[in-house]
Amino acid sequence: MCGIVGCILKENNDVAPILFYCILKLEYRGYDSIGLATYDNKIHVKKDQGNIETVNNRIHFKEMKGSCGIAHTRWASTGIPNYENAHPHLDDTNSIAVVHNGTLENYLDLKDELIKLGHTFKSTTDTEVIPHLIKIFMNEGLDLENAVKKCCQKLKGSYAIVAMSKDEPDKLIATRKDSPLIIAQNKDGYFVSSDIPAVLDYSRDIYRPKEGEFVIMTKESIEIHDENGEKIDPEYIYIDWSPKMAKKDGYDYFMIKEIHEQSLAVKNTLTQKTNIKKIIDEIGDIKRICFVACGTSYHASITGKYLIESQKGIPCDVIIASEYKYTAKTWDEDTLVIFISQSGETYDSRMALKEARKTSKTLAIVNVAGSAMTQEAEYFIQTQAGPEIGVAATKTYIAQLTAIYLFAGLLAENDELIEKLNKVPEYIEEIVKQEKLIEDISKRYDFADNAFYLGRGFSYPIALEGALKLKEISYIHAEGYAAGELKHGPLALINEKVPVIVIIPPGDDYDKTMVNLQEVKAREAIILSIGAKGDEKLRENSRIVVEINPEVTDIIAPLVYTVPLQLLSYYVTVEKGYNPDQPRNLAKVITV
Ligand code: M6R
Numbered sequence: 001m002c003g004i005v006g007c008i009l010k011e012n013n014d015v016a017p018i019l020f021y022c023i024l025k026l027e028y029r030g031y032d033s034i035g036l037a038t039y040d041n042k043i044h045v046k047k048d049q050g051n052i053e054t055v056n057n058r059i060h061f062k063e064m065k066g067s068c069g070i071a072h073t074r075w076a077s078t079g080i081p082n083y084e085n086a087h088p089h090l091d092d093t094n095s096i097a098v099v100h101n102g103t104l105e106n107y108l109d110l111k112d113e114l115i116k117l118g119h120t121f122k123s124t125t126d127t128e129v130i131p132h133l134i135k136i137f138m139n140e141g142l143d144l145e146n147a148v149k150k151c152c153q154k155l156k157g158s159y160a161i162v163a164m165s166k167d168e169p170d171k172l173i174a175t176r177k178d179s180p181l182i183i184a185q186n187k188d189g190y191f192v193s194s195d196i197p198a199v200l201d202y203s204r205d206i207y208r209p210k211e212g213e214f215v216i217m218t219k220e221s222i223e224i225h226d227e228n229g230e231k232i233d234p235e236y237i238y239i240d241w242s243p244k245m246a247k248k249d250g251y252d253y254f255m256i257k258e259i260h261e262q263s264l265a266v267k268n269t270l271t272q273k274t275n276i277k278k279i280i281d282e283i284g285d286i287k288r289i290c291f292v293a294c295g296t297s298y299h300a301s302i303t304g305k306y307l308i309e310s311q312k313g314i315p316c317d318v319i320i321a322s323e324y325k326y327t328a329k330t331w332d333e334d335t336l337v338i339f340i341s342q343s344g345e346t347y348d349s350r351m352a353l354k355e356a357r358k359t360s361k362t363l364a365i366v367n368v369a370g371s372a373m374t375q376e377a378e379y380f381i382q383t384q385a386g387p388e389i390g391v392a393a394t395k396t397y398i399a400q401l402t403a404i405y406l407f408a409g410l411l412a413e414n415d416e417l418i419e420k421l422n423k424v425p426e427y428i429e430e431i432v433k434q435e436k437l438i439e440d441i442s443k444r445y446d447f448a449d450n451a452f453y454l455g456r457g458f459s460y461p462i463a464l465e466g467a468l469k470l471k472e473i474s475y476i477h478a479e480g481y482a483a484g485e486l487k488h489g490p491l492a493l494i495n496e497k498v499p500v501i502v503i504i505p506p507g508d509d510y511d512k513t514m515v516n517l518q519e520v521k522a523r524e525a526i527i528l529s530i531g532a533k534g535d536e537k538l539r540e541n542s543r544i545v546v547e548i549n550p551e552v553t554d555i556i557a558p559l560v561y562t563v564p565l566q567l568l569s570y571y572v573t574v575e576k577g578y579n580p581d582q583p584r585n586l587a588k589v590i591t592v
Pocket of ligand 1: 294295296297298340341342343344345346349391392393394472588589590
């Protein structure tokens with residue numbers, strides 16, 4: 001997955017600093033290589049492997065001249081990260097430059113055909129076939145717009161591309177299929193990009209081109225054409241995110257800033273109550289619910305299942321999006337399929353959504369306004385977390401949970417549950433005040449190679465999420481287990497060197513979880529418990545306890561108990577000297 005940007009300035013000849021600024025804002029989408037191309041009498045390209053700032057210090061992107069250009073930040077999918085594979089890619093004659101986000105499934109066949117025609121390739125990427133094809137079609141007499149269109153007819157797979165040609169200077173053509181793309185404009189120029197943060201400083205009105213639409217940018221205008229070349233009138237939407245929200249604002253990393261923003265994310269998402277009630281009324285009767293999601297959003301879905309089944313008694317399933325096909329045949333008109341996604345662009349979730357639309361009612365719970373899933377699902381709820389830049393999901397997870405709790409509470413007409421949500425921001429703030437304590441605790445964990453997280457019932461998804469947060473950013477192997485499962489295998493791995501994090505809020509499951517805690521204690525594990533303040537029994541049986549307000553019982557624990565685990569992962573990671581915002585091999589949005 002990668003980030004792409006294109007920009008044309010109406011008068012000014014200094015597009016490179018703007019392109020650089022925009023692409024820096026998309027670094028969360030990929031950070032193994034970066035490149036820019038600008039037009040100044042000919043196409044100039046600078047690119048290299050490495051993160052954006054390091055490469056820029058070496059090759060000085062901002063010195064490039066021209067009023068029209070494209071930029072790319074890469075997260076390698078086809079071809080290793082190296083200079084040759086960095087974008088932009090050119091045709092043999094250096095007259096077409098292209099940046100691409102997505103994966104082409106038929107590029108090997110296309111490449112073979114092109115090689116037979118005498119084309120030479122410099123990279124091992126799928127993307128490089130695109131400029132070659134565009135050049136062939138321009139040689140046949142097509143203009144850039146039609147050459148890009150014809151090229152797209154040959155591509156199989158996903159793509160968002162921006163192309164420029166030396167034969168049509170100061171023009172950019174962009175289009176997409178199954179990969180995100182937005183456009184924006186202001187008094188100085190026109191922008192196209194993979195995501196909103198890139199353009200927030202320039203404009204907050206954006207349009208997301210639909211599949212089959214083409215963006216034509218010149219110094220005079222930005223137009224959207226349909227497949228037949230007919231101009232269409234795009235409906236821009238206003239993005240309620242300030243540029244400040246997408247900046248670190250004095251914090252060392254986005255992740256810690258976003259952890260601090262969680263109480264606000266809950267408060268803001270609670271404002272969606274009326275909206276959610278309206279959706280529930282419109283959906284009407286349902287006999288079954290199926291949650292579909294990936295990663296952290298999958299963990300939010302498990303909480304959703306436990307809530308809806310326990311509060312309303314509607315049977316729920318939770319499906320990992322990439323595995324949906326084994327379940328899809330059971331979806332029918334009485335099933336509501338709920339998609340949970342921060343980005344609203346995750347490829348696997350979108351493919352499942354396409355399938356679900358054929359048979360069932362569909363609802364997407366997403367954070368990014370106007371993202372693909374908001375357009376593709378029948379109903380959508382927008383969580384109000386603001387932009388999340390750190391790769392590890394934190395505030396968007398808590399916001400997803402807030403929306404799910406509202407949905408479940410309203411569905412079950414459980415006013416007491418909804419009432420409880422109002423105090424969650426306060427509970428979260430109390431935990432954030434313990435940040436220093438958790439930072440100190442983290443120093444005792446930086447030695448660990450393995451960690452186990454245990455929880456029962458509503459605390460089980462907390463354990464899963466805690467383990468994912470630790471492993472994805474600190475590279476410590478971590479597993480989340482339903483506490484009762486421990487004795488069915490993993491107990492064999494517990495010894496005096498293994499940290500075990502036990503999530504044990506007050507509630508129905510407390511006694512049973514305490515038995516599990518005793519089991520690991522007997523194996524001399526290093527026990528860190530997250531439990532209620534004043535729980536003496538827990539203190540006696542744990543090495544360390546992080547104390548939470550005792551009003552937080554098991555049912556709302558996912559919204560609160562997750563927070564110390566996020567802080568723990570963050571500080572363990574920083575202590576080990578890693579960048580928590582950019583874990584290796586991972587990117588924020590997985591559109592492939
Ligand atoms: O945008 P989505 O919520 O659909 O993304 C799904 C996962 O890729 C995501 O939750 C991932 O697991 C987190 N970034 C991990 O912190």
